[in-house]
Amino acid sequence: MTFGLAALHIVTQRKSAKAARARRVFAALRRGRIGKVAIVTVLTAIVFAIDTGTDLEIATPVFYIMVILIAVGMFSRREVIRLAVVCMVLTVFSATLTRTGSQEAGVINSGISIAAIAITTWLALRVVSAESAAYETRAQLIRIARVNSLGELAASIAHEVNQPLSAIATSGNACLRWLGADPPNLDRARLAATRIVEDANRASGIVGRIRQQVRGKGPRKTKTALNAVVLDALALAQGEMARHGTVVRTDLAPDLPMILGDRIQLQQVLGNLILNAIEASAGLPPARRVITLSTGVARGMVHLRVKDEGIGVPEQDLPLLFDAFWTTKDGGTGMGLAICRTIVEAHGGAMNVALPEPCGLEVTVSLPVRAKS
Amino acid sequence: MTDETESHEVPPVVRIIDDDASVRAAVEDLLASVGLEARSYPSTQAFLDSDEPEAPGCLVLDVRMPGQSGLDFQREMTGLGIGLPVIFITGHGDVPMSVRAMKDGAVEFLTKPFDDQALLDAIHDGIGRDRLRRAFECEIAALLARYSTLNAGERAVMALVVKGLLNKQVAGFLEVSEITVKVRRRQVMLKMGATSLPQLVRMYDSIAAQIEDVPALEDAPVR
Incomplete structure (x- = not known):
């Protein structure tokens, strides 16, 4: 059961050891x-x-x-x-x-x-x-x-957290049975309740460690041109698009203000949106396998829209789209859009989805224009 | 039978194999709250090292464990002579996994976190099955013990009588006198503790698979 976490521990330990070594070396250098x-x-x-x-x-x-x-x-x-x-x-x-x-x-x-x-x-x-x-x-x-391995990580988290949760549920039932006995066995009930608290702490510890791991060092924000990020992500997705016979249309605003962001994380968001759009277009007739990428600026925010012409999602499911583990894909983890939103929100931005006419799905990423400081 | 009543008196012990200590403690406590004795082990190896197979009961087995998986262990159990009924608990069960487990004779396949009543029901079911199995094995053992007191002539008579042959036919086939057959037949009924021919036939049927020195009767006439 501990495969996933053990690996995480090792990575974290190695990382912190590396960081400590780097700090020491740096200090020595300064000296x-x-x-x-x-x-x-x-x-x-x-x-x-x-x-x-x-x-x-x-x-x-x-x-x-x-x-x-x-x-x-x-x-x-x-x-x-x-x-x-x-x-x-x-x-x-x-x-x-x-x-x-x-x-x-x-x-x-x-x-x-x-x-x-x-x-x-x-x-x-x-x-x-x-x-x-x-x-x-x-x-x-x-x-x-x-970030790509997050999907696999999610499966491992599910298992790790499920163990203490299962123990909590069972201990809770045992506790109820001790209390319901005639006469109630308070000592055993107390022991069971103590175990519940311990397991709950263990579960939250696991979640905390994972969150720390996923967050990494937090976004490394630099002055970034969104259009360049779009082009980078497109270049990365080129192979996938060719394989699915998808055509991309870009409509990038020429003098887009700079934003403050982590280029890699934003690239990840975009890559994810583009891959989703490619997958949504996969079953369509070739003429409709078109993805439209557009950028623009409005009300102090830079907007990026990714639109496909697929079947979209039922309107009542729109609010669920960003929920973790909600997916329409076979074998999907349901983590993609949830992670995207986490990243975008860490940048002070927002993500929205809409169902454009006549068909398809349009995802909008809004990011604040770099503060003039 | 005395053996059977004895096995009823031995309190059942539920064995739990799960690599997660808190799951083990919780299940053990749940069972204690309904008055069931439980022993838990962190791995299949620990179970093999220290389990006392005499006590009836059942096995609550985790599917995914470091080392040997619960499913693989279930397959090995027959070879190891462990007849305990198995109840699987797993954090991430899927259909092929549960199909395999049930095909291999599992009592139940529960997904964590499981309903406590479902687990207790399965455990009671498992204990019941184990008692039946043990009682049956006791009965067979007793019959085999009685069968072993028969001499070769009596065994031959028994094998032919249960096929429905008349004394005269048995005598003809074995080339002995009809009187001899009658004497041996009475001895067989007496030693096996059978009061009627149908009862003797049922006894013979249930131990037939385990009788090693079956008299060579391939060409015996069948009535």
């Missing part, structure tokens, strides 16, 4: 910052001293590359650029100080060195940013995977 500045300064000084003190006809300042390469791993992008500029200035300065030797060679050497420093800086920074982009993408993928 070591003075040391690093010292290393880079000393190296720069040595290169400068050799460069200035010798009149060899070689491009000694090329060794500033070493300083740059070391610094790239330790400092921010801006600081590395500053350091590169300092190195170039020192190169020129050193060239003017070196009076002996061929003037022409000195100029050429300085030119070579400055070019080398500039190119190295540029390449090193590109490598670093590519690495961090890769890291970021991987982190995002992991989060997407986590």
Whole structure:
């Protein structure tokens, strides 16, 4: 019974261990910052001293590359650029100080060195940013995977919570029977009631842990363009649409205000809505397998509409659509729209459904325009 | 029969196998509240290690457990010589699962959280079935014990008599005198404790499957 939760525990523990390690490393880095500045300064000084003190006809300042390469791993992008500029200035300065030797060679050497420093800086920074982009993408993928596995998680939660619930129901009945005995057995009834309280706490503990897990670190809100999110989600759903022969029509408002949101979570919401629409269109004649995606702005909110031309849902079921575990699909978990709404509401927005004429279902996501602060 | 009355006097014990401690405690307490003795085990292995099979009763078995599943254990029980009737409780039962359980002879298949009365009814039903089974087994054992006191000649006579053969035919087939057959037949009735031929036939029928040294009577005439 504990498979699901055990896995969760391990993940959570690993995560917190990782976070703690990261914090320690970060603190150490901050403590070591003075040391690093010292290393880079000393190296720069040595290169400068050799460069200035010798009149060899070689491009000694090329060794500033070493300083740059070391610094790239330790400092921010801006600081590395500053350091590169300092190195170039020192190169020129050193060239003017070196009076002996061929003037022409000195100029050429300085030119070579400055070019080398500039190119190295540029390449090193590109490598670093590519690495961090890769890291970021991987982190995002992991989060997407986590949200995707929510459906499976829900099944596991159902089992985990069902155990204490079942124990509570049985203990409750036992308690009633002890009380109903003649004479009532109060001690046994009290024991049964105590067990009920313990099991109820256990159940709520399970729910709490799951909620924490699902929530993760909460949305990482950044300035986001909704249209870009729409295009991203469409790109992800491309394969699914092609497989079902679904056509998408987009009507994106050109100058949509930015919103403050977690791009990945919003992408997840949209992906979910698009997949729902694809599934709703699947049984239709090809001409009606059309999904319309539109964005717009009204009353301080950015709106996104996803419309299909499927059979929709019975009107009386509209209010149930966002309920967890309510589903019209065979094998559906009924968690998709519930999770979507949780995400949208965490963004200060709202989700609505309507039955457009003549057919289909239209889901509207409204998100507040980024506050002007 | 004395054995049967004895088995009625031994109080039934309900065995509970569930990996969840609070479910075990709750079910045990529920049974205690109606005066039923229960013993619970966290796994099928723990049950096998320490159960006392003499006590009649039934088995309340969880379907999904780490290690061996309840359904698999049910299938193994016959091979292990455990005849306890099984009542399944499960958190997530589906139709194929319950069909399999019932086909394999389960008394009941309950989904958690279950109705307490439904569980108690099933348990009483299971205990009843176990008593019948044990009584039947006692009876068979007693008959076999009596049968074992018969000598080879008497067994041969019995096997032919219950087929409806006359003394004369039995004598002819066994190539002994009719007197001998009559003497042996009286001995058979006496030793088996049968007061009439139909009763002897019923006795023979219920132990026939367990008689190992059936006299070779393939070509005996059937009346």
